[in-house]
Amino acid sequence: MNFNIRGxxxxxxxxxxxxxxxxxxxxxxxxxxxxxxxxxxSMQVFNNQQIIEITIPMxxxxxxAEETHTDxxxxxxxxxxxxxxxxxKHKTKVNRKFRQSGGVKYMFRNDLPQEPQEDDDDIEIVRTKRFTLKPMDTEEAVLQMDMLGHNFFVFSNAINGETNVVYKRKDGRYGLIEPE
Structure with missing residues (x-):
């Protein structure tokens, strides 16, 4: 494994x-x-909290995964x-749902115990919302999000016309998600 550790x-x-x-x-x-x-x-210290984030792209x-603790x-x-x-959990779901060859299933070893089956593994959509995407810039989207009291806001970017998402981060700052 190649580790890229930064603080x-x-x-x-x-x-x-x-x-x-x-x-x-x-x-x-x-x-x-x-x-x-x-x-x-990525390890960081923020307001006496130790934050670690590990990303493993495959x-x-x-x-x-991300975790915050005092130590x-x-x-x-x-x-x-x-x-x-x-x-x-992913191995259990993959083994249960995908039986074709060459899928994600074959990244995992087969001799390991699987997670016990849980009833909450099935995803249930309990509410659907529909709304029109108003073209706006990111600053206006952040203002709309704060005004609504939400922690994310979906909008149409007025500059490039793409659908973007602004969100409030745990550290109180804002993030922007945009398609590649």
Whole structure:
């Protein structure tokens, strides 16, 4: 695995680096040999909170988890547990729903225990909303979102005509999602 570990408002010490590498390397047992190549780790300190985000891009799957804790080592443990749950749950769903060859199913090893079946695995849409997308710039979209009290807002970008989403981040700042 190739680790890309960076820190914001935090120096990534050799001890932190080796702890992350040791914990994340345990996830390799869930995959066929050579499936995971890159691991992107971002650690930061914000208002006495230690935040870690791990992203593992793969050919047909993107694993991502984020955790906040007062202790960075505890946050690392929690985020690896979260990734492990995602992998087991995804493997269970893939094995149950997709039986064709060459699918995502074949990235996972077959000799591992599967997550127990849960009733909440089925996705249920309980409400559908329809609205017209008004062309606006990102600043106006953020103002609309704040005025409505929502944590995200879908709009048509007046500059390029594409559908975009602005959202409020946990740190209180704003993010923009736009198609490639």
């Amino acid at each position: 914001e408002n935090l120096e990534v010490t050799p001890a932190l680096r080796s702890y992350v590498e040791k914990k994340v390397a345990k996830l390799e047992k869930y995959f066929e040999a050579g499936t995971i190549s890159d691991v992107h780790v 050919s047909q799957l993107l694993l991502r 960075m080592y505890a946050a690392i443990d929690l985020v690896v547990e979260k990734l492990e749950r995602q992998i087991r």
